[in-house]
Amino acid sequence: MKSSILKIGFFLSLLFAVLFYSVWSIPSFDGITAAIGSLTNSSFSKDYSMAVWEWRSPDDFDNTGMIELVDHISKKGVDVVFLRIDKYIDIFESPYSTLRDEQLKQFENSLALFVSVAETEGIRVYGLAGHSTWSSESHRYIPQRLTTFVLEYNLRHPDNEKLAGIQFDIEPYTLAEYSPENAGRYLESFVVTVTDLVSIVDLSGQKDYFDLGFTIPYWYDTITPEGHAVTKENVQTSVFARISDTLAVLPSTHLAIMAYRNEASGNNGSINLVGDEFAYLAQSGYSSKIFIGQELSxxxxxxxxxxxxxWRKFVLELNQIFSVYRRSTVFGGFVLNDMxxxxKLYP
Structure with missing residues (x-):
């Protein structure tokens, strides 16, 4: 009898140990509690930064619309918004008139209001702009002008209306004329654009509290037969390495990597797609942060x-990614396309 009781006790202890290990070995944010909280509350964990791309202009919203939007996303756990500001260029390049000056003023006022409303909920706002042609020599002045605008805007406004920085989504590889034969030329031109923008921020007197960033595809870290490579000191290297080296002169920069997959694991999962980028920045000791881009459209x-x-599937995949990169000094958070x-999907 005593022997039977001992055997039962042993097997119960073994079963408990197996169950304990199984539960606590599941990848999560900072443990199961955070993961369950995100799933049941329909909001993202506070253990990482969650950003969204907002492709509408600030003047597309009235006051009520701004307040409702910010309230909704803050309840989701979103704490960064990349807000489209391309419209500034459209107004700036229109024929000079008193009307143009008034439109510029109205645009800036709308931008300031959006930022201030977001700030009340602890949400940082960045300017967002981009076009596939902007890295060409003929159009490079546009991102330069936008960067200057944001820097000057910040000087004119109080802290609760300042932009945290600016992010550019320039994708020269989407141009019709881009091909494996001329890819190097287009990508070199993109690197020149990055270099010019870094110089503007570096000389602005605001570099210690201004964040410059770029949206890039996950394959910028490769050197492939298709020509996705550039040179540095006559040595072929990846676009990612070149722009990371260039950004290193600034104390606050980021890269939003479009690692669009609905599976975190596997050779073609988001975790693997950004692995080399994390390794390069960490080994180089650079301060740039990586936002891992995820697609919702x-x-x-x-x-x-x-x-x-x-929603459960979505958050569980983010959990897996976070469980891998959460301790990396390079990890900046996630960015979703789009607001x-x-x-609409997760009201």
Whole structure:
């Protein structure tokens, strides 16, 4: 009898040990509690920064619209908004008139209001702009002008209306004329654009509290037969390495890597797609942060978007990514494309 009781006790202890190990070995934010909290409350964990791309202009919202939007995303756990400001260039380049001056003033007032409303909820706002042609020599002045505008804007406004920085989404590889044969030329031109913008911020007197960033594809870290490479001191290197080296002169920079997959693990999962970028920045000792981009829009192929995914699936995949990179000094958070889709899919 005593022997049977001892055997039962042994097996119960063994079963408890197996269950304990299984539960606590599941990848999560900072443990199971954070993961469950995110799933049940329909909000993101506070253990990382969650950003969204907002492709609408600040003057597309009235006061009530801004307040409602900010209130909604703050409840989701979003704490960074990349807000489109391209419209400034459209107004700036229109024929000079008193009307143009008034439009510029109205745009700036709308921008200031959006930032101040977001600030009340602890949300940082960055300027966001981009076009595939902006790294060409003929159009490079546009991102330069926008960077100067944001720097000057910050000097004119109090802290609760200042932008945290600016992010550019310049994708020369989407141009019709881009090909494997001329890829190097287009990508070198992109590096020149990055270099010019770094110089503007570096000389602005605001570099210690101004964050410059770029949206890039995950494959910028490769040197492939298709020509996705540039040179440094006559040695072929990746675009990612070149722009990371260039950004290193500034104390606050970031790269939003479009690692669009609806699976975190596997050779083609988001974790693997950004692994080399994390390793390069960490080994180099650079201060740049990486935002891991995730797609929500209704696009094809289905494998690169969470458009058809349930909230639980979406958050669990983010948990897996976070469990791998949470201790990296390089990790800046996630960025979602985009605001409208986030609010539609996960109200």
């Amino acid at each position: 209704n696009i094809t192929p289905a494998s690169i978007t969470f458009f058809s995914s349930k 409208k889709t986030l609010n």
